[in-house]
Amino acid sequence: MKIGIIGSGYVGLVTGVCLAERGHTVVCIDKNERIIKGISVGKAHILETGLDDLLEKNLSTDRFSATTGLEAALKGAEVVFIAVGTPFDGREIDLTFVKAVCGELGAWLKGAPGYPVIVIKSTVVPTTAELTVVPLLERASGKKVGADFGVCSNPEFLREGSAVADFMNPDRIVIGGSDARSIAVLREVYEWAECPIMKTDLRTAEMVKYTSNALLPTLISFSNEIANLCEELGGVDAREVMAALHLDFRLNPVINGKRANPGILSYLEAGCGFGGSCFPKDVNAFIAFSEKYNAPLNILKQTASVNARQPIRMVDILERECRPLAGKTIAVLGLAFKPDTNDTRESPAIAITAELARRGARVVACDPAVREEFNRIPGCEKVEHVSDWRETVKGAHGAVLVTKWRHFAEITGESLAALMAAPVLLDTRRFFKKELFANMKYIGTGMGNK
Ligand code: UGA
Secondary structure: EEEEEOOOOOOHHHHHHHHHHHHOEEEEEEHHHHHHHHHHOOOOOOOOOOOHHHHHHHHOOOOOOEEOHHHHHHOOOOEEEEEOOEEEEEOOOOOHHHHHHHHHHHHHHOOOOOEEEEEOOOOOOOHHHHHHHHHHHHHHOOOOOOOEEEEEEEEEEEOOHHHHHHHHHOOOOOEEEEOOHHHHHHHHHOOOOOEEEEEEEEHHHHHHHHHHHHHHHHHHHHHHHHHHHHHHOOOOOHHHHHHHHOOOOOOOOOOEEEOOHHHHHHOOOOOOOOOOHHHHHHHHHHHHHHHHHHOHHHHHHHHHHHHHHHHHHHHHHHHHHHHOOOOOEEEEEEEEOOOOOOOOOOOOHHHHHHHHHHHEEEEEEEOOOOOOOHHOOOOOOOOOOOHHHHHHHHHOOEEOOOOOOHHHOOOOOOOOHHHHHOOEEEEEOOOOOHHOOOOOOOEEEEOOOO
């Protein structure tokens, strides 16, 4: 099928390249010339496992291209995905980009033959398709949804870092449609997929996305509160408590004689809080949305407020151990919101480093994928960067592990004791084996004084 994708960020580009790999003819469109130039020569602007290889492979066929010009690129397109950003403006999601695209697409729809289907991939709150997208497209095109063109909502469930693998092997595909014909067209796009495909109306599909992105952060904040309680109580390690919880057959069934250890268990572990471009934004947008309908998502409000406090709590722990923080050097291990990405959006490392700096500490950081660009973030201007963890901890009065980058696994108590001015390690992710740090002060989140 001939497919256009508007917005070449991590969702749009991954969707485009993967659909080309699945045999469709895809054009990715973005207003940013620098991004399109890079994509056109096989250099994606995002770090995503497997993406560059797949991009290069499909560029060499006639199935994938990238451009800044919408009208010409969409000639003959049967399906057009909208994959532009929907930032949270503090009050609600900002639909500026979606609305602008609808205007342009409406103009294109005027002269488009057949029954083109516009698919909303961007994360938008329920009713956006019905109340914003459809009216804008109808007004700009003079055509009627369900008669001349279709609209679908098709949320993405991609995790950064493994977005390509997630797209190629989806756990589910949700297709919400304005009408049966649109759903049938989009179903064809996913003809290769072997997972369950749920067909719904537009607002159900939109609701599915937010509900999915509300549950996982809620599990994280729940785990963090249990860990905080264990710390205050003392003599109990939240890790042991959670390990026992993870053995509940309902969370972790036995399949073929073995525990399944499903991925959801990793969201039931204590840490320094969740980050990324999705969870924090979607949680806040969903809370604001629920209030508009007088059905406030109170649990989610707590999820957000626990998450806002958790990084500060990490600094409180460091302050307790390294008092006073003013004038001390603290080594921060990891800045990205999770390993295998250079994304620092809403990373807990931001709140941790900004708070350390506010309390007068000198912050030296080490992250294999993030460097000086981190200093553009308000509060993080003075963070110093070194590329080797040994350099980061050298002479430091405390170290804090924020991101579970694999190569930090080589750090041992001996190495820290030899290099640090005062060997104190706060392991916010319970990444290390505490036995390896018996020679020094090792504090793991939720460990209490055990
Ligand atoms: C998240 C969801 O997991 C995806 O299903 C969803 O499609 C995506 O948002 C989106 O809406 O686009 P992502 O932000 O890439 O994906 O990140 P996750 O890997 O889920 O991590 C989010 C936060 O949860 C991170 O701060 C991470 O530290 C934490 N996390 C992640 C855990 O606590 N445990 C894990 O096993 C994974």
